[in-house]
Amino acid sequence: MSDKNHDPNQMTGAAMIVRALKDHGVKHLFGYPGGAVLPIYDEIFQQSDVEHILVRHEQGAGHAAEGYARSTGKPGVVLVTSGPGATNMVTPLTDALMDSIPLVCITGQVPTHLIGNDAFQECDTVGITRPCTKHNWLVRRIEDLPQVLHEAFYVATTGRPGPVVVDVPKDVQFATGTYHPPRKSDVHVSYAPRVKGDAAQIRKAVALLAGAKRPVIYSGGGVINAGVEASKLLRELVAATGFPITSTLMGLGAYPATGANWLGMLGMHGTYEANMAMHDCDVMLCVGARFDDRITGRTDAFSPGSKKIHIDIDPSSINKNIRVDVPIIGDCANVLGDILQVFKAEAKKPDVKAWWQQIATWKARNSLAYKKNNDVILPQFAIQRLFEATRGKDTYITTEVGQHQMWAAQFFGFDEPHRWMTSGGLGTMGYGLPAALGVQVAHPDALVIDIAGDASVQMTMQEMSTAVQYELPIKIFILNNQYMGMVRQWQQLLHGNRLSHSYSEALPDFVKMADAFGCVGLQAIKPGDLDGAIKEMIKVKKPVLFDCRVAALENCFPMIPSGKAHNEMLLPAEANDEATAAAFAGGKALV
Amino acid sequence: MNQPASAYFLEEQKTPNETHTLSVLVANEPGVLARVIGLFSGRGYNIDSLTVSETEHQKHVSRITIVTTGTPMVIQQIKHQLDRMIPVYTVVDMTLTGRSIERELAMVKVRGSGEPRVEALRLAEAFRARVIDASTESFVFEITGNTTKIDQFIDLMKPLGLVEVSRTGVVAIVRGPEGM
Numbered sequence: 001m002s003d004k005n006h007d008p009n010q011m012t013g014a015a016m017i018v019r020a021l022k023d024h025g026v027k028h029l030f031g032y033p034g035g036a037v038l039p040i041y042d043e044i045f046q047q048s049d050v051e052h053i054l055v056r057h058e059q060g061a062g063h064a065a066e067g068y069a070r071s072t073g074k075p076g077v078v079l080v081t082s083g084p085g086a087t088n089m090v091t092p093l094t095d096a097l098m099d100s101i102p103l104v105c106i107t108g109q110v111p112t113h114l115i116g117n118d119a120f121q122e123c124d125t126v127g128i129t130r131p132c133t134k135h136n137w138l139v140r141r142i143e144d145l146p147q148v149l150h151e152a153f154y155v156a157t158t159g160r161p162g163p164v165v166v167d168v169p170k171d172v173q174f175a176t177g178t179y180h181p182p183r184k185s186d187v188h189v190s191y192a193p194r195v196k197g198d199a200a201q202i203r204k205a206v207a208l209l210a211g212a213k214r215p216v217i218y219s220g221g222g223v224i225n226a227g228v229e230a231s232k233l234l235r236e237l238v239a240a241t242g243f244p245i246t247s248t249l250m251g252l253g254a255y256p257a258t259g260a261n262w263l264g265m266l267g268m269h270g271t272y273e274a275n276m277a278m279h280d281c282d283v284m285l286c287v288g289a290r291f292d293d294r295i296t297g298r299t300d301a302f303s304p305g306s307k308k309i310h311i312d313i314d315p316s317s318i319n320k321n322i323r324v325d326v327p328i329i330g331d332c333a334n335v336l337g338d339i340l341q342v343f344k345a346e347a348k349k350p351d352v353k354a355w356w357q358q359i360a361t362w363k364a365r366n367s368l369a370y371k372k373n374n375d376v377i378l379p380q381f382a383i384q385r386l387f388e389a390t391r392g393k394d395t396y397i398t399t400e401v402g403q404h405q406m407w408a409a410q411f412f413g414f415d416e417p418h419r420w421m422t423s424g425g426l427g428t429m430g431y432g433l434p435a436a437l438g439v440q441v442a443h444p445d446a447l448v449i450d451i452a453g454d455a456s457v458q459m460t461m462q463e464m465s466t467a468v469q470y471e472l473p474i475k476i477f478i479l480n481n482q483y484m485g486m487v488r489q490w491q492q493l494l495h496g497n498r499l500s501h502s503y504s505e506a507l508p509d510f511v512k513m514a515d516a517f518g519c520v521g522l523q524a525i526k527p528g529d530l531d532g533a534i535k536e537m538i539k540v541k542k543p544v545l546f547d548c549r550v551a552a553l554e555n556c557f558p559m560i561p562s563g564k565a566h567n568e569m570l571l572p573a574e575a576n577d578e579a580t581a582a583a584f585a586g587g588k589a590l591v
Numbered sequence: 592m593n594q595p596a597s598a599y600f601l602e603e604q605k606t607p608n609e610t611h612t613l614s615v616l617v618a619n620e621p622g623v624l625a626r627v628i629g630l631f632s633g634r635g636y637n638i639d640s641l642t643v644s645e646t647e648h649q650k651h652v653s654r655i656t657i658v659t660t661g662t663p664m665v666i667q668q669i670k671h672q673l674d675r676m677i678p679v680y681t682v683v684d685m686t687l688t689g690r691s692i693e694r695e696l697a698m699v700k701v702r703g704s705g706e707p708r709v710e711a712l713r714l715a716e717a718f719r720a721r722v723i724d725a726s727t728e729s730f731v732f733e734i735t736g737n738t739t740k741i742d743q744f745i746d747l748m749k750p751l752g753l754v755e756v757s758r759t760g761v762v763a764i765v766r767g768p769e770g771m
């Protein structure tokens with residue numbers, strides 16, 4: 001390497017960034033340009049290995065990358081400029097942190113000599129994003145850039161996945177240095193997530209499982225994150241043990257909704273049988289879930305009689321909310337594999353017939369029932385029809401946040417992992433539309449549907465323009481109840497039905513709006529319109545805004561009222577005015 | 592006891608708090624202290640005392656000593672949350688080792704004359720505090736010891752003309768030949 005000009009590893013910081021993306025197998029990048037990232041955009045312009053998707057707002061880029069990541073298992077990559085570009089990323093970064101989604105976000109920064117000067121479009125990006133990333137870096141020297149880029153990908157995708165930010169000042173993008181491909185030594189020696197579970201703990205777990213009379217498996221998003229293999233092993237374990245299984249919102253699809261042992265989702269709007277099984281079980285196997293407060297209800301009455309086994313890759317998830325008896329730290333797939341092996345070798349299928357009979361009586365309560373209506377479309381019915389129409393198709397569902405999200409979780413059946421993208425931990429309205437974009441970019445021929453609410457969809461509506469530009473035929477299926485339904489429901493149940501600012505006043509005409517964006521607008525007003533319009537939506541190979549007019553005041557049940565335990569659920573059949581008032585009044589008095 | 596209308600279950604704390612001293616070895620890089628402090632403020636943990644300094648220059652390792660208070664479950668959380676930070680090498684709960692030595696250094700300025708001044712000097716001797724500055728009407732004492740000893744000394748100085756105190760916060764190390 002006598003002549004520096006011929007060293008292929010000599011390049012600018014901007015070129016290193018694009019090169020690192022290629023070296024990490026990145027095919028798509030979501031971003032928005034600005035002064036502090038122009039050198040990188042210049043590099044992007046001069047190559048074709050990495051395709052850049054131009055969004056309309058940086059938040060859209062973030063959620064698109066999340067959808068991309070969640071549906072592929074690969075990291076989502078984002079490029080934004082300094083200042084407002086970076087601050088617009090705060091919501092998706094936080095969202096990704098809460099739901100453990102691997103994102104690599106590259107932000108431009110003002111030149112190093114201006115940092116701290118309140119320069120134009122300067123903000124303390126690493127300071128602002130420190131609490132909403134798994135880790136972040138400000139790269140002040142070109143010498144550090146290749147190592148940091150590689151470490152960023154490693155940190156985002158290993159252990160408990162999460163978002164990372166690499167903040168690169170403009171002078172570092174211009175500077176020339178020596179690039180190196182990814183290597184082991186790029187990573188902090190202090191970062192070594194544990195993958196393999198402790199053998200003794202695994203034996204203890206198997207002993208508990210083998211002796212269980214009223215077992216339940218409770219799985220979460222961690223199983224999805226651990227890859228398809230983890231879902232496969234989970235299914236094998238369910239088959240080997242014959243145990244009932246429920247899952248969190250984030251874990252839907254790891255075990256098939258059509259599977260014989262499926263209890264439905266658990267938690268605040270979970271099924272009666274799932275929550276009762278959690279409450280009355282004697283052995284609980286929690287796989288890749290974190291005993292979140294939407295799941296546990298009141299913690300002091302949570303599953304009082306059970307021995308709890310908890311598999312998680314993140315030690316800080318263990319004993320955070322609920323004390324467990326057998327913690328196992330490790331990767332879900334790895335630990336499930338070990339448990340399965342020991343179980344098959346040493347245990348026989350426990351007799352849980354009586355338990356299944358008990359569960360059948362809970363199931364018979366039919367907690368997801370709703371009254372049919374021939375005049376107005378009920379949201380639950382709309383989702384059921386949508387589900388029926390998409391059966392057998394290569395379908396991916398994203399959602400916004402609200403009642404429609406819960407109904408989607410309750411009524412859309414997922415038989416495979418990575419098919420369900422929703423903002424669980426942060427509950428970000430506006431997530432679903434851009435997430436659908438990201439999913440469609442990753443799966444161009446799939447049917448990608450955002451089950452949306454009329455209020456949520458307005459938060460990131462601008463991304464329809466992106467969908468049109470890149471010919472991404474996403475379907476935005478709006479359950480339009482003309483309310484922030486979930487807010488209205490809480491106001492009705494807890495605040496004397498004073499509907500303070502939860503009415504969606506001055507709603508745009510979504511069909512005309514579709515027209516204005518250059519996509520397709522469809523509408524269904526009567527139950528009889530629904531199937532035809534859904535069929536049409538699936539048929540058109542363009543982005544669609546579907547205005548599905550649904551009953552305005554429908555409530556989402558069943559429900560665990562606040563301050564109540566799993567066995568104090570409010571069921572739809574019983575949710576008349578008095579029962580509801582009593583349930584919630586009791587909740588208030590109780591705690 | 593009445594829970595307000597809330598979407599969250601509001602639980603009262605029943606378990607008593609404990610005080611623990613944690614030693615944290617970290618990579619000495621920009622922002623590492625901000626991360627640690629941000630963790631404590633962001634998650635509502637207490638910091639009773641925090642000290643930090645580079646301890647192995649060649650390896651860029653710093654040692655942070657934190658004294659914190661919380662329920663046993665919260666203390667365990669704090670350790671896990673610290674441990675999963677990328678630049679953190681190890682977290683040791685010094686209190687749980689049962690063999691930890693803890694020291695703090697304080698500089699204590701006392702102003703006075705006559706009998707109180709003599710009394711301050713006498714007490715300082717009893718506490719093995721050194722005089723590191725003196726004027727005709729003041730002393731600055733340097734005192735090392737555990738937190739209780741220093742608190743006690745400061746309390747005694749109050750009526751004798753205590754002006755101000757500067758304390759390092761707690762540092763800790765485990766007895767015996769092994770390192771952490």
Ligand SMILES: Cc1ncc(C[n+]2csc(CCOP(=O)(O)OP(=O)(O)O)c2C)c(N)n1
Nearest residue numbers: 402403404429453454455456483484485486
């Ligand atoms: C960004 C954001 N702001 C506020 C909220 C609080 N919030 C939760 S659900 C909801 C209403 C959602 O209304 P809509 O999208 O119409 O869905 P619906 O409940 O009617 O199905 C609101 C305001 C939120 N989750 N996210």
Ligand SMILES: [Mg+2]
Nearest residue numbers: 453454483485
């Ligand atoms: Mg609505």
